[in-house]
Amino acid sequence: MTGLETEFTPLQSLIGGVLIGVSAVLLMALQGRIMGATGILAGLVTGAAPGERGWRAAMVAGMIAGPLLVLAVTGQMPAVDVPVSLPMILTGGFIVGIGVTYGGGCTTGHGICGMARLSPRSVVATLTFMVACLATVHVIRHVLEV
């Protein structure tokens, strides 16, 4: 399968990236925590202490409200185009859940916050998942051609 073409958006992507960085810095400044989607989700679903659940739920609610705020301001919902089948979504989701639990983080936790702290663990983790993702996309699109 060849991919759906997407437009190159360096400026929006840079602005969005800076906002992601601002949120990570704010979480550290206010609550002294590393921003990580994996940790926040895991703490929410696997029974963290009661006092630890509320702020995680509030953060998830804020995250979900993000694209809605963009919709309210610009009048347009940001594009979410899923170019893969439902079985691939479900398989991929399950595999991601296993991987981030054992790897101890994902794109935000390791890729941004860990790298920003120059943590050798996070540098290794980030290089590993970037290369694994690159190889997987290549195999799926150009070898298996599904």
Added chain:
Amino acid sequence: MRLLSAFLVGLIFGVGIAVSGMINPAKVLNFFDIAGTWDPSLAFVMGGALATTLLGYRIVLRRPAPVLEPRFVIPTARDIDARLIGGSAVFGIGWGIAGFCPGAAIPALGSGKGEVAAFVVALVAGIVVARLAQARGAARAAT
């Protein structure tokens, strides 16, 4: 105060994911498809986020404590082991199959698309199964 702070941090994160294009799996997969419909945008997301965080952490971590909590909670693990590398490799494979990573999928729920909800349900199932397996392994190691 903690709830409000967490909500606002989540909101800024969600807007960032939405504006940057990380929210769109088609765009994410194209970043990794250099031989095909390549879209290098995500390099700008990573670059912008990393530069901002690198700079911001330097300023923030100079303070004795965060505003709302008594201390900073910074990961202390140092080992680069099979679990870290294996887990990260498995994550990368799943990311390449589905096109979503956890940090992009949560804000994407706001789009109301069924595929996103399906991904998040499968993601949570994977986290729960892996946690149970880890707990069982730890219990066995303790006996």
